Amino acid sequence: MKKCIVLDLDNTLWGGIVGEEGFENIALSLAQPGASFIAFQQALRDLYDRGIILAINSANNPEDALLVIRTHPNMILKEQHFAAARINWQDKVQNMRELADELNIGLDSMVFLDDSPLNREAMRTFLPEVETPELPLDPAQYTKFLHSLPYFTAGATTDEDKMRGNLYVTERLRKEAEKQSHSREEFLKNLGMEMEVFEDDPSSLARLAQLTEKTNQFNTKKQPLTEGEIEVRMQDSGYAVFHARALDRFGDHGIIAFALVRKAEECWQVESLLMSCRVFGRGIEDAFLAAIASRAGEEGARDLRIIFEPSEKNEPARASVERLFGGSLVAPVIQFQTPDWVSLV
Amino acid sequence: MKDFNALVVEHFKLAPTDALDGLNAKDIPEWDSMNYLLFIADLEKEYRISFTMDEMLGAQTLGDIKKILRTKSIEV
Numbered sequence: 001m002k003k004c005i006v007l008d009l010d011n012t013l014w015g016g017i018v019g020e021e022g023f024e025n026i027a028l029s030l031a032q033p034g035a036s037f038i039a040f041q042q043a044l045r046d047l048y049d050r051g052i053i054l055a056i057n058s059a060n061n062p063e064d065a066l067l068v069i070r071t072h073p074n075m076i077l078k079e080q081h082f083a084a085a086r087i088n089w090q091d092k093v094q095n096m097r098e099l100a101d102e103l104n105i106g107l108d109s110m111v112f113l114d115d116s117p118l119n120r121e122a123m124r125t126f127l128p129e130v131e132t133p134e135l136p137l138d139p140a141q142y143t144k145f146l147h148s149l150p151y152f153t154a155g156a157t158t159d160e161d162k163m164r165g166n167l168y169v170t171e172r173l174r175k176e177a178e179k180q181s182h183s184r185e186e187f188l189k190n191l192g193m194e195m196e197v198f199e200d201d202p203s204s205l206a207r208l209a210q211l212t213e214k215t216n217q218f219n220t221k222k223q224p225l226t227e228g229e230i231e232v233r234m235q236d237s238g239y240a241v242f243h244a245r246a247l248d249r250f251g252d253h254g255i256i257a258f259a260l261v262r263k264a265e266e267c268w269q270v271e272s273l274l275m276s277c278r279v280f281g282r283g284i285e286d287a288f289l290a291a292i293a294s295r296a297g298e299e300g301a302r303d304l305r306i307i308f309e310p311s312e313k314n315e316p317a318r319a320s321v322e323r324l325f326g327g328s329l330v331a332p333v334i335q336f337q338t339p340d341w342v343s344l345v
Numbered sequence: 346m347k348d349f350n351a352l353v354v355e356h357f358k359l360a361p362t363d364a365l366d367g368l369n370a371k372d373i374p375e376w377d378s379m380n381y382l383l384f385i386a387d388l389e390k391e392y393r394i395s396f397t398m399d400e401m402l403g404a405q406t407l408g409d410i411k412k413i414l415r416t417k418s419i420e421v
Contacts (some may be wrong), residue, residue, distance in 0.1 A: 020390060030395065073397030073398065073399040073400065074397055074398045074399070075398075075399075082371065118372060146355055164378045166365065167377065167378045167379075167382075167403070168381075168402055169398060171378075171379075171382050171400070172382060172385075175382070233347065277379060278378075278379065
């Protein structure tokens with residue numbers, strides 16, 4: 001477990017070198033490549049909100065760097081988010097030792113992120129206790145890379161306010177990317193959507209209960225369940241409880257889909273299917289049902305059936321159900337396909 | 346060009362006379378995260394402007410949004 005991320009600035013938190021190119025010319029706008037850096041900052045901000053300490057270790061004129069941090073209108077990370085900073089022309093290894101002292105934490109609880117291979121090599125050589133992973137060459141991959149690091153426990157956020165901050169920033173970047181794409185298909189392909197499906201996994205009961213209570217639009221049958229009720233279904237061999245989390249290059253959506261399925265030999269029945277409104281229209285429902293259908297197929301079922309109860313608000317769910325199951329609300333399991341722009345992990 | 350109040354009415358389902366500057370997300374049931382984003386996106390399209398992240402995250406009330414538009418020389 002790591003406690004602290006120590007960050008370089010130029011080409012790590014923003015694109016370009018502020019000391020050379022100037023405040024006006026660094027890449028930190030909503031369009032690419034700036035959007036990748038904004039998304040990365042938001043992902044770091046989410047870690048900060050979960051208690052990870054952030055610090056700066058940068059070779060820069062402090063006044064240039066601080067001007068960006070204090071006044072750039074698209075900086076997601078502000079001065080208050082950094083517990084300590086070394087912005088100077090001193091050796092970064094020495095800076096790192098000082099940061100550990102100032103923060104009073106062990107070097108072995110620190111992770112160093114820097115785009116320069118030379119700086120990383122120096123850190124690994126002189127301070128091997130510090131975790132210094134390779135950073136992807138393409139900043140568009142920074143956010144996914146951060147999510148892939150094994151040093152921080154995942155823990156789903158349920159705090160609405162914090163989720164809202166993330167949603168505002170990442171959805172805005174997605175909308176901008178969509179605006180600049182030539183087609184919907186190109187946009188979806190470039191999103192790099194990844195989905196992970198869990199079956200009878202009790203690690204996020206609170207979030208699942210919250211979804212069953214709050215989801216109205218994409219909900220095939222509104223049926224709020226408590227954590228305990230969900231857990232009982234998970235332990236019941238006659239049922240399977242699925243949930244999914246999704247991630248794309250702008251950020252982590254967290255847990256966004258839930259399904260309660262009654263198992264039977266010939267035909268599995270989806271008693272309740274719901275999805276957070278922030279992801280619909282991007283093929284997540286197709287991929288989620290394909291994963292469920294594939295599990296049903298593995299256990300010998302031929303068909304998947306769904307129960308749909310119309311409400312005042314669930315028209316979006318009806319449209320998808322009709323598209324995927326047809327009017328009879330039942331379809332062969334082999335018919336469900338994962339869209340090629342969604343990868344299952 | 347659609348005027349500001351027309352967009353407020355459309356996105357937040359308010360009666361035109363209810364679109365007061367002091368209103369915030371707590372006062373307006375339809376002001377959820379998604380609708381707010383769509384509203385901002387529409388303002389950007391309608392007035393051909395762009396909100397910075399600070400502006401978008403910082404606006405708490407309809408009046409705040411108007412103030413931001415005025416800094417971009419939009420009369421509202």
